[in-house]
Amino acid sequence: MTKNPVVVYDLRETTPLGLADFINECDRRLTEGERLLSLFGRNGGEGETAVAVTAVFVTESDGLSVLRGVAKKGDAYPALTLKHPSAHIYERELWEQTGVLPGGHPWLKPVRFEGARQQRMDDYPFFAVRGREVHEVGVGPIHAGVIEPGHFRFMCHGETVHHLEIQLGYQHRGVEKLLLQRPPKNLTPTVESICGDSCIAYAWSYLAALEALSGTPAGFETDVLRGIALEMERIAIHVATLNGLATDIAFVQGTGSYGRLRTAVINASQRVSGNRFGRGWLRPWRTKGLTDALRQDVRQTLADFAVDLRRMNDLMCSALSVKARFKGSGVVSTQAARDLGLLGVAARASGVAIDARSELPGRLYERAPMGSVVESSGDCWARMLVRMREIDTSLEWLFRVLDDSTLDLSGGTAAPVGADLRLAPEQLCVSVVEGVRGQVLLALETEADGALRHVKVQDPSLANWFGLALAVRDNGISDFPICNKSFDLSYCGNDL
Amino acid sequence: MFNFPKSIAVRKAQGTQYIPDLRAAVPGGYRGKPVIAEAACAAGCTACVDACPSRAIALDPLRIDMGRCVLCGDCEPACPAGSIAFKTDVKLSSTTRDGLTISAAHPDIDPIKVSAELRKRFGRSLKLRSVSAGGCNGCELELNAVGNVNFDFGRYGIDMVASPRHADGLVLTGPISRNMVAALQICWDAMPEPKLVIAMGACAISGGVFADCAEVDRRFLEAFKPTLYIPGCPTHPLVFIAAVMDLLGIDV
Numbered sequence: 241m242t243k244n245p246v247v248v249y250d251l252r253e254t255t256p257l258g259l260a261d262f263i264n265e266c267d268r269r270l271t272e273g274e275r276l277l278s279l280f281g282r283n284g285g286e287g288e289t290a291v292a293v294t295a296v297f298v299t300e301s302d303g304l305s306v307l308r309g310v311a312k313k314g315d316a317y318p319a320l321t322l323k324h325p326s327a328h329i330y331e332r333e334l335w336e337q338t339g340v341l342p343g344g345h346p347w348l349k350p351v352r353f354e355g356a357r358q359q360r361m362d363d364y365p366f367f368a369v370r371g372r373e374v375h376e377v378g379v380g381p382i383h384a385g386v387i388e389p390g391h392f393r394f395m396c397h398g399e400t401v402h403h404l405e406i407q408l409g410y411q412h413r414g415v416e417k418l419l420l421q422r423p424p425k426n427l428t429p430t431v432e433s434i435c436g437d438s439c440i441a442y443a444w445s446y447l448a449a450l451e452a453l454s455g456t457p458a459g460f461e462t463d464v465l466r467g468i469a470l471e472m473e474r475i476a477i478h479v480a481t482l483n484g485l486a487t488d489i490a491f492v493q494g495t496g497s498y499g500r501l502r503t504a505v506i507n508a509s510q511r512v513s514g515n516r517f518g519r520g521w522l523r524p525w526r527t528k529g530l531t532d533a534l535r536q537d538v539r540q541t542l543a544d545f546a547v548d549l550r551r552m553n554d555l556m557c558s559a560l561s562v563k564a565r566f567k568g569s570g571v572v573s574t575q576a577a578r579d580l581g582l583l584g585v586a587a588r589a590s591g592v593a594i595d596a597r598s599e600l601p602g603r604l605y606e607r608a609p610m611g612s613v614v615e616s617s618g619d620c621w622a623r624m625l626v627r628m629r630e631i632d633t634s635l636e637w638l639f640r641v642l643d644d645s646t647l648d649l650s651g652g653t654a655a656p657v658g659a660d661l662r663l664a665p666e667q668l669c670v671s672v673v674e675g676v677r678g679q680v681l682l683a684l685e686t687e688a689d690g691a692l693r694h695v696k697v698q699d700p701s702l703a704n705w706f707g708l709a710l711a712v713r714d715n716g717i718s719d720f721p722i723c724n725k726s727f728d729l730s731y732c733g734n735d736l
Numbered sequence: 737m738f739n740f741p742k743s744i745a746v747r748k749a750q751g752t753q754y755i756p757d758l759r760a761a762v763p764g765g766y767r768g769k770p771v772i773a774e775a776a777c778a779a780g781c782t783a784c785v786d787a788c789p790s791r792a793i794a795l796d797p798l799r800i801d802m803g804r805c806v807l808c809g810d811c812e813p814a815c816p817a818g819s820i821a822f823k824t825d826v827k828l829s830s831t832t833r834d835g836l837t838i839s840a841a842h843p844d845i846d847p848i849k850v851s852a853e854l855r856k857r858f859g860r861s862l863k864l865r866s867v868s869a870g871g872c873n874g875c876e877l878e879l880n881a882v883g884n885v886n887f888d889f890g891r892y893g894i895d896m897v898a899s900p901r902h903a904d905g906l907v908l909t910g911p912i913s914r915n916m917v918a919a920l921q922i923c924w925d926a927m928p929e930p931k932l933v934i935a936m937g938a939c940a941i942s943g944g945v946f947a948d949c950a951e952v953d954r955r956f957l958e959a960f961k962p963t964l965y966i967p968g969c970p971t972h973p974l975v976f977i978a979a980v981m982d983l984l985g986i987d988v
Contacts, residue, residue, distance in 0.1 A: 352915075353915055354951070358914045358915055358951060359914050359915060359917065359918070361915060361918070381916065381919045382867060382919055382923055384898035384899075385866075385880075385896075385898070386866040386868075386876050386879045386880045386896055387868065387873075387876060388868045388871070388873055388876060389867075389868055389869070389916060389919065409915050410869075410870075410913065410915045410916045410919065411868070411869075411870050411871070411910070411913055411915075411916070412870070412913055412914075412915050412951055413870040413910075413911060413913045413946045413949050413951045413952055414946075414949040414950060414951035414952075417949070417950075418945075418946065418948070418949050421948060422789070423786075426786070426787060426789060426810070427789075428808075428810075429789040429790075429806055429808035429810060429945060430789050430945045432808075433806070433872045433874075433939075433944070433945050433946070433969070434872065435872060435873065436871070436872030436873045436874025436875075436877070436970060437872075437873050437874065437877060439874075480877065493743060493746055493747070493750075495885075496750060496753070496885045497746055497749075497750055499881075499884040499885050499886070500750070500753040500884070500885050500886055503881070503884070503886045507763075507764065507765075510763065510764065510765045510766055511764050511765035512765070513765075514765055514766065514767030514807075514809055514822070515766075515767060515807070516878075516972070517874055517877075517970065519806075519807075519808060519969065520767065520807075520808050520809045520810070523810075547749075548749045548750075551742075551745055551746055551749055552746050552749075554742060555739060555742040555743060555745075555746050558739055558742060559739055730873065731873070732870075732871065732872050732873055735913075735915075
């Protein structure tokens with residue numbers, strides 16, 4: 241049976257569990273080895289105290305599954321995090337968004353200072369390390385480069401970092417609420433603005449959910465075109481990260497070469513979609529097609545890119561100055577990565593082989609399988625290598641698909657006849673796409689009339705920021721920039 | 737042990753990457769300046785307005801506010817009369833907010849007014865401090881690209897700097913999230929006079945797709961009016977470059 245990255249759950253068919261039973265069932269599943277993909281809450285309407293809680297799991301045998309429970313604002317339960325640390329960030333978010341209290345949670349702090357906590361950034365309860373020679377270094381929210389805002393506070397002993405605390409929320413602009421204010425069929429440009437370096441992953445995740453809820457999935461060629469767009473996005477952003485890594489250690493040839501190599505790929509995306517980040521490429525049921533000329537153009541651009549990229553990667557990997565900085569810096573052990581529930585590149589660099597493209601292949605990756613890359617050393621070097629090798633894997637996949645003459649990709653595929661964006665009522669749809677940093681998860685819930693009741697957005701960065709905090713422990717503070725860049729997480733995707 | 741041959745090979749492959757004439761560069765395939773047809777719209781038709789994610793389109797007569805437009809292109813196929821198309825033109829910026837509206841009767845953005853005073857002060861050296869305030873990292877990536885080996889805007893003495901103390905101007909991206917209000921003000925206050933604000937991207941100019949969010953507070957821009965409005969979502973590097981060169985009267 242195909243394990244799909246999209247699951248639709250009929251809310252009318254089952255009764256939600258009470259909070260205690262819901263948590264017990266979560267505990268049972270996690271104990272049995274299911275992996276927690278998400279845990280989130282939805283507040284009832286104005287004046288209501290009911291909170292719907294949803295957990296999403298993935299298992300090797302059955303793929304995605306959804307568990308639904310109900311609680312009241314202010315209800316408390318024993319935190320899952322105590323036994324299953326991978327739940328830590330989801331329980332923090334559940335508490336911040338709904339007021340349901342995970343009792344005994346060891347790190348119950350705001351995730352993004354939303355709602356009534358806005359502009360109370362100064363109230364963040366920082367962990368404090370005490371001792372005569374202990375000192376703190378605070379950086380941000382505004383940083384030295386052209387990057388997004390966030391606050392980092394290092395608790396140090398001399399040059400050594402005991403702990404890093406990361407305070408986010410500066411980019412919070414109310415995305416989840418905004419997505420309920422406009423008709424679903426016109427939402428794609430807004431979804432593309434949730435995390436602007438992952439437009440394709442977000443748009444695809446959203447559209448797959450929308451199409452599933454409408455009962456008319458997109459055609460196979462549309463899937464292939466979306467897959468092409470996604471791998472081009474992955475390549476471009478991975479190269480941007482390699483560029484950043486080279487820049488952060490003053491490896492100037494890397495800055496110059498990776499910079500122009502990325503330009504070639506995103507300019508090809510622009511020739512297809514009109515935009516360097518692929519905005520406007522994916523729409524409900526449609527995806528801009530590749531005419532024969534464009535297909536040849538993209539094929540040739542990527543072929544030229546591949547030659548020069550390998551040459552540059554070879555130089556980067558053999559340079560002693562690069563090895564000296566990256567090897568052994570910012571180590572996250574396999575155990576820690578698994579315990580924390582790290583996702584995507586961060587997990588795969590620490591030996592945890594999770595990748596939605598192979599775990600939940602759907603019909604696309606079942607027909608055109610995508611290899612997954614794993615490294616085991618968990619350091620900055622491993623996170624660099626995973627990106628380099630993933631670009632190779634993406635290129636190999638793209639060449640395979642672009643050269644497959646049985647695939648007609650020219651269509652700019654149209655909506656299927658009779659397709660209608662009336663969404664099925666009282667459904668919950670969870671959709672996962674393996675974006676550049678890891679799984680991008682969207683959950684859409686519909687009302688009795690098919691209108692959207694709730695949209696849950698989850699960037700892989702949410703789970704991975706704590707991985708960065710762990711990585712810098714016992715490292716010199718001057719290695720923070722390379723640790724940070726090796727994770728290359730999203731602030732806006734976390735802050736929403 | 738030495739990487740000399742590998743380094744030389746990379747250098748040879750790199751060749752010459754910079755765009756010699758930034759004024760003449762055409763971004764192939766770019767969905768840039770809209771072109772609006774002369775023909776009147778069918779009575780009662782609101783297809784383009786309904787498709788627009790950022791309330792950029794107004795009717796009677798049909799016009800697009802580039803300060804709001806995110807260049808998604810969704811209005812083009814939505815229009816039954818085919819009255820909207822997009823060109824690769826990167827001249828999208830203006831020194832006035834009102835100058836950003838395009839219609840059949842007003843097909844070009846109001847040209848940027850070259851300021852003799854700004855030219856004198858900053859014509860050969862303009863240092864800019866970026867503040868991202870609630871954006872999506874799209875404009876931030878493009879602002880970085882402005883300085884890469886292809887666009888190499890540094891050739892004109894125009895660079896991004898780390899400290900607001902070193903900056904002549906603030907490049908604002910994002911709609912200004914409430915959680916960034918305080919930090920933005922602190923950064924602005926730390927910049928020495930004379931200083932200017934550049935609003936980069938639809939979010940900074942109008943709030944963009946986030947204009948209606950209660951989590952956004954745009955009062956900073958009421959107090960400190962931008963000198964330059966540079967549209968886009970995100971702003972293409974060539975759009976940014978054309979705007980700043982125009983403002984400073986470089987290679988006009």
